[in-house]
Amino acid sequence: MAIPSTPAPQADDAPRVITERRGHVFLIGLNRPDKRNAADFAMLQQLALAYGELERDPDLRVGLVHAIGDHFTGGLDLADVGPRLGPNGLDMVPDGGLNPWQVDGRGLSKPVVIAVQGICLTLGIELMLASDVVVAAASTTFGQIEVARGILPFGGATIRFPRAVGWGNAMRYMLTGDRFDAAEAYRLGLVQQIVPDGTQLGRALDLAERIAGQAPLAVQATLANARTAVREGDAAAEARLQPELARLAGTTDARIGMEAFVTRTPASFIGK
Structure with a gap:
């Protein structure tokens, strides 16, 4: 372009x-x-x-x-x-x-x-x-x-x-x-x-x-955790890793991502 x-x-x-x-x-x-x-x-x-x-x-x-x-x-x-x-x-x-x-x-x-x-x-x-x-x-x-x-x-x-x-x-x-x-x-x-x-x-x-094209909630969570580490330190970011993982694992996008992995097809994420 x-x-x-x-x-x-x-x-x-x-x-x-x-x-x-x-x-x-x-x-x-x-x-x-x-x-x-x-x-x-x-x-x-x-x-x-x-x-x-x-x-x-x-x-x-x-x-x-x-x-x-x-x-x-x-x-x-x-x-x-x-x-x-x-x-x-x-x-x-x-x-x-x-x-x-x-x-x-x-x-x-x-x-x-x-x-x-x-x-x-x-x-x-x-x-x-x-x-x-x-x-x-x-x-x-x-x-x-x-x-x-x-x-x-x-x-x-x-x-x-x-x-x-x-x-x-x-x-x-x-x-x-x-x-x-x-x-x-x-x-x-x-x-x-x-x-x-x-x-x-x-x-x-x-x-x-x-x-x-990636899962938007996962992208935002990744960005947020990295920024937490910068602003508040490693310990603060570490404390949020497992809760964030649990939250994301329950999303529709996580299911879509897993299905795409199993079927070896492209994922189409919806941000939910």
């Missing part, structure tokens, strides 16, 4: 995020290509609403975040967002939304795959860190450059970046603001696969559909 070519400058009221349902996969596209998909306040709100829709709809099993145009994101549009910062930071999640960076105590229960290309700065890296699988075009360049703008990363990089790549590797880039390429992102573990330019969305969709 090729990335659409960059369109002409958008009207101010053009949607900043476009969504598409493709089976059980929910495609969420950043749509401000004439500004390198820099996130203004409207984009932040619309992205939060898209994540809220993904969370609520039981028919949606996997999110796929991508970007229209040549670049994933140039980061935050400080000219638009800066004046909206209050004494408690930035209030960007409208009713019905969910913070895509999941730094307000509420997490997404479903997996997210991300396809990146071109420039991927600041909040783009943080969106990757808050997701589950990342596919990058070979020429993608990355940068956590907030310190060069006089602010700190506030979308979770200070929490997740060191955990994902190690303290020294994270500080190497967060404290200098230096850019790095896709090969370095892969070495660090920020990216799970590098593909030829223009093929990243297609590959990400393949992975998302592969995940969506």
Whole structure:
């Protein structure tokens, strides 16, 4: 699947995020290509609403975040967002939304795959860190450059970046603001696969559909237990393993999975 070519400058009221349902996969596209998909306040709100829709709809099993145009994101549009910062930071999640960076105590229960290309700065890296699988075009360049703008990363990089790549590797880039390429992102573990330019969305969709084809309750339980281990420690995750196994074993999907195993036929899970 090729990335659409960059369109002409958008009207101010053009949607900043476009969504598409493709089976059980929910495609969420950043749509401000004439500004390198820099996130203004409207984009932040619309992205939060898209994540809220993904969370609520039981028919949606996997999110796929991508970007229209040549670049994933140039980061935050400080000219638009800066004046909206209050004494408690930035209030960007409208009713019905969910913070895509999941730094307000509420997490997404479903997996997210991300396809990146071109420039991927600041909040783009943080969106990757808050997701589950990342596919990058070979020429993608990355940068956590907030310190060069006089602010700190506030979308979770200070929490997740060191955990994902190690303290020294994270500080190497967060404290200098230096850019790095896709090969370095892969070495660090920020990216799970590098593909030829223009093929990243297609590959990400393949992975998302592969995940969506599994038993959704089991996928969500696996994700939740892994996150419990990260947030609360191994003991908390271990304590929940057997109860979760018992719960899942009683589901219709577990029966479907067992029948598929016995008959050696593909399983068609229903999420119950």
